[in-house]
Amino acid sequence: MKNSSLKTRYLAPILGLVFFLAVWQFISGFYNPVIVPSPAETWRSFFSLAASGLLWEQGRQTITRGLAGFGLAVLVGTPLGFLIGLNQTMASIFQPLVVVLQVTPLISWLLLAMIWIGFSRVPLFVVFVTTLPLIIINTIQGIKNVDLQLLQMAAVFRVDKLRIIKEVYFPQVIPYLFAGLAAALGTTWRAAAMAELLSVNQGVGAGMAVARANLETAALFAWTFFLIILGLLTDRLLSYLSRQKLNQWK
Amino acid sequence: MIPLDYFGFNHVYKSFGQTKVLDDFSFSVPSGKIICLIGPSGCGKTTILNLLAGLEQPDTGSISGTADLRISCVFQEPRLLPWKTVSENISFVLQDLTLSRQQELIEMYLKAMGLYEYRDSYPKALSGGMKQRLALCRAFAFPHDLLLLDEPFKSLDTPLRMELVQQVAGMWGENPRTIIFVTHDILDALLLGHFILVLSAKPAAMLDTLEINIPLGERDIAKVPFPVYYNHILALLGGKTNSPERPVTTTA
Numbered sequence: 001m002k003n004s005s006l007k008t009r010y011l012a013p014i015l016g017l018v019f020f021l022a023v024w025q026f027i028s029g030f031y032n033p034v035i036v037p038s039p040a041e042t043w044r045s046f047f048s049l050a051a052s053g054l055l056w057e058q059g060r061q062t063i064t065r066g067l068a069g070f071g072l073a074v075l076v077g078t079p080l081g082f083l084i085g086l087n088q089t090m091a092s093i094f095q096p097l098v099v100v101l102q103v104t105p106l107i108s109w110l111l112l113a114m115i116w117i118g119f120s121r122v123p124l125f126v127v128f129v130t131t132l133p134l135i136i137i138n139t140i141q142g143i144k145n146v147d148l149q150l151l152q153m154a155a156v157f158r159v160d161k162l163r164i165i166k167e168v169y170f171p172q173v174i175p176y177l178f179a180g181l182a183a184a185l186g187t188t189w190r191a192a193a194m195a196e197l198l199s200v201n202q203g204v205g206a207g208m209a210v211a212r213a214n215l216e217t218a219a220l221f222a223w224t225f226f227l228i229i230l231g232l233l234t235d236r237l238l239s240y241l242s243r244q245k246l247n248q249w250k
Numbered sequence: 251m252i253p254l255d256y257f258g259f260n261h262v263y264k265s266f267g268q269t270k271v272l273d274d275f276s277f278s279v280p281s282g283k284i285i286c287l288i289g290p291s292g293c294g295k296t297t298i299l300n301l302l303a304g305l306e307q308p309d310t311g312s313i314s315g316t317a318d319l320r321i322s323c324v325f326q327e328p329r330l331l332p333w334k335t336v337s338e339n340i341s342f343v344l345q346d347l348t349l350s351r352q353q354e355l356i357e358m359y360l361k362a363m364g365l366y367e368y369r370d371s372y373p374k375a376l377s378g379g380m381k382q383r384l385a386l387c388r389a390f391a392f393p394h395d396l397l398l399l400d401e402p403f404k405s406l407d408t409p410l411r412m413e414l415v416q417q418v419a420g421m422w423g424e425n426p427r428t429i430i431f432v433t434h435d436i437l438d439a440l441l442l443g444h445f446i447l448v449l450s451a452k453p454a455a456m457l458d459t460l461e462i463n464i465p466l467g468e469r470d471i472a473k474v475p476f477p478v479y480y481n482h483i484l485a486l487l488g489g490k491t492n493s494p495e496r497p498v499t500t501t502a
Binding site for chain 1: 303304305320321322323325326327329331332333334342343345372373398401
């Protein structure tokens with residue numbers, strides 16, 4: 001039993017990865033490297049980007065912008081989610097706007113931001129507007145699922161409203177908030193790179209734009225892998241923090 | 251009219267959708283006593299408590315004598331905050347007291363209920379019975395004029411149940427305040443009630459009100475008049491009994 005769970009946990013993903021690399025290698029044999037570079041060519045490109053310092057330099061720009069936009073969305077979205085979740089009037093005013101924010105195409109935000117705020121701040125703005133609804137909606141969802149029996153208990157003992165929000169609502173919203181953060185982080189790196197591609201000349205997106213212009217497909221793949229690794233790392237870190245926060249009492 | 255220092259319901263009606271729970275329901279009892287409400291499951295006992303606690307409002311009629319009362323409650327479920335420790339679950343409701351007074355009360359009640367060594371544990375480490383005892387600690391520690399107990403011993407085994415009944419009696423003896431104790435167990439009612447209000451099935455109507463004047467610590471349910479009371483209540487609730495005659499109020 002233990003042996004089989006170890007197999008499922010470690011061996012299966014490695015086998016999946018080997019299979020993926022094998023298929024990739026096989027397909028790349030049929031095409032020019034400009035169309036489909038092999039895994040080895042991609043690795044060489046990744047290594048040379050890292051050795052030249054470009055990977056870190058451009059990566060740092062993307063991470064900074066991404067985290068700034070994401071952090072701002074968390075700071076604005078969490079209290080706004082609480083307001084909408086707790087107050088019917090606020091819900092009537094803001095909920096339709098949140099839906100509009102959610103369904104507006106990324107490209108519209110990109111182009112509008114270029115006109116409104118100038119090129120340099122476009123990535124931060126785009127990350128902010130695309131992650132904000134995810135944080136708000138998850139916070140509202142958490143509030144809607146708060147245990148009513150605990151709220152009744154707090155009401156009978158006349159616990160004041162602020163403490164109820166802090167000590168009854170907030171701990172129950174945290175798992176939903178973490179789910180929102182995970183979804184928002186996934187979007188963060190995609191939105192940041194996309195915005196950089198079209199608006200600035202530094203960052204992973206800008207690196208991809210250069211690679212595309214020079215037909216360096218292996219470099220394009222390498223940048224893509226950088227974004228995938230970044231996404232996986234931040235996702236793992238977030239689920240670790242979530243477990244640390246919740247395991248104590250769950 | 252309900253006299254001063256009494257409290258009760260005046261012709262209260264309460265429905266949930268098409269279901270009538272209380273239909274012209276009235277009663278009045280003196281403050282400072284333990285009043286047991288006994289009736290079949292689903293007859294509306296919890297609704298009566300919710301109305302007293304202010305969690306529900308009557309459709310018509312009124313509730314007298316509970317305005318401005320500080321109300322404490324033990325629900326059917328422990329209703330603990332899982333992210334707070336045993337001590338923190340009690341201090342959560344003691345916000346108006348100083349920290350030292352909070353600590354004093356927490357220590358006193360946790361020791362009385364045998365939970366003191368668990369004060370820093372989270373509720374997940376407690377058994378069902380321990381959680382219910384913690385809910386009792388919280389309710390007793392909260393400064394109150396009226397304590398509502400909604401079948402708090404429902405899920406507990408008989409020895410623990412008897413022990414907790416004795417503890418509630420002891421705590422009332424030290425500080426007599428009004429307790430409304432909802433139960434469907436006749437023995438609990440006989441051991442704890444100064445007044446026993448026997449309710450019919452939904453919509454709840456008062457079948458009988460018994461007053462027991464024997465002090466709480468001196469009640470021996472094997473001796474007269476308790477078997478008579480027992481059989482009488484059982485007969486009212488539809489159980490089979492050999493002597494369903496109406497008992498007279500008994501004084502020790």
